[in-house]
Amino acid sequence: MTHTSTTLRSMARAALLATLAVTPTLRAQQPTPTSTLPGQRLQTRIAHARTVQGPVGQGPAAQGRAAQGPAEQGSVAQGPPTSSVPAQSAQAAPVPPVSAKWPEPAPVSAPSPPVALNFPSDPTCADLPRIVTEIARIRPRLDDWAQLARFREANLELPPAASGQPRVVFLGDSITDAWDDPRYGGFFPGKGYVNRGISGQTTPQMVLRMRADVLAHEPKALVLLAGTNDIAGNTGPMTVTQTQDNITTIAELATLHGIKVVLASILPTSNYHFTGDSPLGPQTVRRPLAKIRAINDWMRAYAKAHGHTYLDYFSATVDAQGMLKKELSADDLHPNAAGYAVMGPLAEAAIARALGGR
Numbered sequence: 430m431t432h433t434s435t436t437l438r439s440m441a442r443a444a445l446l447a448t449l450a451v452t453p454t455l456r457a458q459q460p461t462p463t464s465t466l467p468g469q470r471l472q473t474r475i476a477h478a479r480t481v482q483g484p485v486g487q488g489p490a491a492q493g494r495a496a497q498g499p500a501e502q503g504s505v506a507q508g509p510p511t512s513s514v515p516a517q518s519a520q521a522a523p524v525p526p527v528s529a530k531w532p533e534p535a536p537v538s539a540p541s542p543p544v545a546l547n548f549p550s551d552p553t554c555a556d557l558p559r560i561v562t563e564i565a566r567i568r569p570r571l572d573d574w575a576q577l578a579r580f581r582e583a584n585l586e587l588p589p590a591a592s593g594q595p596r597v598v599f600l601g602d603s604i605t606d607a608w609d610d611p612r613y614g615g616f617f618p619g620k621g622y623v624n625r626g627i628s629g630q631t632t633p634q635m636v637l638r639m640r641a642d643v644l645a646h647e648p649k650a651l652v653l654l655a656g657t658n659d660i661a662g663n664t665g666p667m668t669v670t671q672t673q674d675n676i677t678t679i680a681e682l683a684t685l686h687g688i689k690v691v692l693a694s695i696l697p698t699s700n701y702h703f704t705g706d707s708p709l710g711p712q713t714v715r716r717p718l719a720k721i722r723a724i725n726d727w728m729r730a731y732a733k734a735h736g737h738t739y740l741d742y743f744s745a746t747v748d749a750q751g752m753l754k755k756e757l758s759a760d761d762l763h764p765n766a767a768g769y770a771v772m773g774p775l776a777e778a779a780i781a782r783a784l785g786g787r
Contacts, residue, residue: 574664575637576627584641587623594621597780598643600635600679601654603628604696604763613769617777623648631664632656632675639682650783651683652740652776654693656724657762660716669723676728680737689783692732693740693776694725696768699752699761712761718751740779745771 548563549556570576590596597620599605605626609616616624625642627634632655643651658664659672680690697718700711709715725743732739746768748754753761757768764772 575634576630577638577641579627580625580642584645587646590621595649595784596621596623596646597650597652598623598625598646598648599652599654599776600638600643601626601652601693602630602658604657605654607763608769613764613766614773617773626654629658629663630655631658631667632672632679634664636675636678639679643688644682644686647686648688650689650691650780651679652691652693652780653679654695654740654742655679656695657698657716657721660695660720660724669720669727672724673727673731677731680731680735684735690732690735690737691740691776691779691783692728692737693779694728694743695721696742696762696764697721697747697751697753699748699750699755699758701752701755702759702761713752716762738779738783740775742772742775745775 548560552560599608599616599622603626605624606628607613608626609624616622623646625638627638635653635655653676655676656672659667659675676692680692683690698712698716698721700713703711721743729739729741731737746753746757746764757764757771759765
């Protein structure tokens, strides 16, 4: 029984930490009768730890508070820990009732499926295999949030730039990442360009990758295409200002190292291919065009004010309805071969301008 209790305690703690990192909630708990059943212990300890610890990432003043969803509005009271909790926890002072409703967060688009978690709301022993599997799935993201390991070997093996070919690094998300696909004509064959796009990434992740994936290669120019996943909330809710700040940081780091900066506009989205089968809704909902335009307008002005080059993909790919042209994408977000055929020459021209015609 001791071995079983220890194992359950360890697995419950791991599940708790992952759960609190995404959806911290405070639930009304009634005192639980003393029991030696593993399933009841697991539920009691997770519920009690949620209450005592509070939302992850908040300071001591925030302990005991948690975000409430629509189904949990109103006053929530928490009873003292039950006798199934370890002795030191049972001696702690009871958690005071929480009477004030935590403010609702500002509406944001739903995160993309790759970062969504799948934990049961009231776990039992029967849920442990599912919890362990889910933790194993998200562990690589937790261990390497910026995904620095993605290009670690490629960075070490990257040869020097060929004579007469200036090195240019493309930093971005899936649109840059997929450019290597032979179906799209390859990534600028014969050029000294380096692809450092990672699918699903947001601007804060790219900030962390700057030294290893960009600065270390001493490129002459950097082409940055980023922001659409910030709008979608891939790594959590973000404001337009936060995206702008991260782009500014990337541009300043490049400039500090003598690298010319090319800031590429975010491509528009559309709903032409949406069939209603995704609970996240069409791309125009997950990545609203108004936010895309706001970031692009700021980016154009910022580039002009700081001597950077603005690469306008948006104007070349938007249709009369203000959306991504239907023929340039198969999923309303990523360009297809025709889309990359439009983008390629624009990127080449922007690089030439940034390098002063060289």
